[in-house]
Amino acid sequence: MALRLGVCKNKPxxxxxxxxxxxxxxxxxxxxxxxxxKLKPKYSSYIPKKPVFLISVIVGGAVLIxxxxxxxxxxxxxFGDDEPQPEEPQSPFIHVSYDAQPNEQxxxxxxxxxxxxxxxxxxxxxxxxxxxxxxxxxxxxxQREKIPGYLHAWMKAIANSTIDESPFFIMRREVTVGEFQxxxxxxxxxxxxxxxxxxxxxxxxxxxxxxxxxxAQGYADWLSKNTDCSFTLPTYNQWVAAxxxxxxxxKAVIRDTFERKHRVHDEKPNEVVDLLGNLRxxxxxxxxxGGHYLLGEDYKTWQVNIAGKPxxxxxxxxxxxxxxxxQ
Numbered sequence: 001m002a003l004r005l006g007v008c009k010n011k012p013x014x015x016x017x018x019x020x021x022x023x024x025x026x027x028x029x030x031x032x033x034x035x036x037x038k039l040k041p042k043y044s045s046y047i048p049k050k051p052v053f054l055i056s057v058i059v060g061g062a063v064l065i066x067x068x069x070x071x072x073x074x075x076x077x078x079f080g081d082d083e084p085q086p087e088e089p090q091s092p093f094i095h096v097s098y099d100a101q102p103n104e105q106x107x108x109x110x111x112x113x114x115x116x117x118x119x120x121x122x123x124x125x126x127x128x129x130x131x132x133x134x135x136x137x138x139x140x141x142x143q144r145e146k147i148p149g150y151l152h153a154w155m156k157a158i159a160n161s162t163i164d165e166s167p168f169f170i171m172r173r174e175v176t177v178g179e180f181q182x183x184x185x186x187x188x189x190x191x192x193x194x195x196x197x198x199x200x201x202x203x204x205x206x207x208x209x210x211x212x213x214x215x216a217q218g219y220a221d222w223l224s225k226n227t228d229c230s231f232t233l234p235t236y237n238q239w240v241a242a243x244x245x246x247x248x249x250x251k252a253v254i255r256d257t258f259e260r261k262h263r264v265h266d267e268k269p270n271e272v273v274d275l276l277g278n279l280r281x282x283x284x285x286x287x288x289x290g291g292h293y294l295l296g297e298d299y300k301t302w303q304v305n306i307a308g309k310p311x312x313x314x315x316x317x318x319x320x321x322x323x324x325x326x327q
Contacts, residue, residue, distance in 0.1 A: 006039030008032040011149075020149050120169050120326055122229035130227060133179045136169040136326065137272050139242050147240070150249055154276055154297070155240060156308025165241040170234065171323035172272045174279055175219065178204030180211065183219045198316070207279050207321045213292045213314075216282045216322040223324065231324040233284040236310050238325055239275065239295040246272035253277035256303045277301070279321035280311070287312035294320060 004025040008017035014035040023032065023039055030039055123131055144162040152159040180199065184192065198210040220231040234242070254277045280294040287293050293310035298319035313320070 004041065006030065006041050008035065008037055009040055010035050010037040011153075120229060122326075123227060126227045130223075133182075134223070134227075134324075135172045137172045137246070137270070138167060138169050139165070139238070139245050141165065141167045142241050142244070145241070145244060147244060151243060151247065152308075153306055154243070154247075154249065154308055158240070159308075163237065163240055163244065165237055166327070168238060168241075169326040170238065170242045170272060171325070174207035174274055174281065174321045174323050175216075176204060177201055177206055177208045180208040180219060183215075183222045186222065187218075198318070207274070209279055209321050210316055210318045211282075211320065211322065212316045213282050217284070219322075220324045229326050231326055233282050233322060234295070234325040236283055236285050236293055236295060239281070239283065242272060243275045247275045249276060252297070253299050254297055254301050254303060254306075255299065280317075280319055282320065282322040283310065285310070290314060 005022040006025045007020050007022060008014050010032065011017040014032060014037065017032070017035070017037075025039060025041065031037065032039055119131065119136055123134060123136070126134075142163050142165045144164060146162055147155055147159055177199070181204065184195065187195065195212070195215055199208050217233055220233055223229070223231045251273070253274060275296060277297050278299055280296050280298045283293045283295050285293045291312045291314040294313050295310055297306055300319055
């Protein structure tokens with residue numbers, strides 16, 4: 001027996017449409033129970049007849065009981081002398097199980113005890129000041145990852161694609177004016193004159209804007225020289241992967257909800273902010289005539305004007321900032 005299902009397409013006002021929740025065409029009479037719009041038939045789900053269903057339940061229950069009975073026996077089995085335990089594969093990242101206490105011996109002796117054990121290994125020997133300017137969050141490996149429905153408006157050009165990406169670290173926030181100032185102080189007079197001072201502002205905790213691409217990548221290179229890490233600007237694919245894992249459109253800093261860009265706030269260890277709004281961000285990806293793609297939207301963008309694709313840009317804009325990533 002088949003159960004006919006449908007989905008609501010009224011995404012602007014209906015939460016069931018935004019998550020593409022399947023709804024029974026029979027009990028809903030073909031209309032969305034939340035907004036009342038007509039449902040679009042999506043697919044059918046097969047429901048087995050009662051005798052087949054009962055047999056499946058009986059067989060499944062027997063398998064489950066047998067598994068629970070035998071599991072303790074196998075879990076007590078230990079490796080013999082001729083069966084060495086397999087070695088844990090090495091990882092470029094530090095992983096900490098939430099069920100186990102961190103291994104204090106894993107940290108070098110010269111590193112403070114209160115250091116974030118989830119940060120990249122290459123930052124462990126850096127100064128506290130350098131670690132503070134580089135709050136990093138890990139984006140796990142993605143293989144044929146679908147883009148969730150709530151991000152389709154922000155990624156219209158690839159909404160129906162799947163994402164493959166290796167694990168990497170990304171800054172939890174955008175680079176601030178004060179942090180960029182430290183890099184500018186190391187430039188020669190020619191580069192300082194080329195950069196100008198449009199990026200300067202009194203509040204050093206605001207994300208830096210009006211930065212040309214060469215200076216944003218130069219900041220990443222400067223970080224690499226002052227740490228044991230290799231930083232760069234993100235690719236478009238990495239930005240998409242990070243947005244899938246961390247972005248929340250309800251918190252996006254755009255014109256509908258905020259009138260101006262926001263200061264950088266204290267982010268949580270499991271949070272990456274402003275991927276969708278506040279400032280557009282430079283990527284490492286090249287485009288025509290020596291330009292580079294911009295990622296996300298900015299605080300001047302209205303919800304209805306979200307393009308959902310990266311823009312090719314060569315000039316310096318007051319709505320463009322950046323953050324760095326680490327492979």
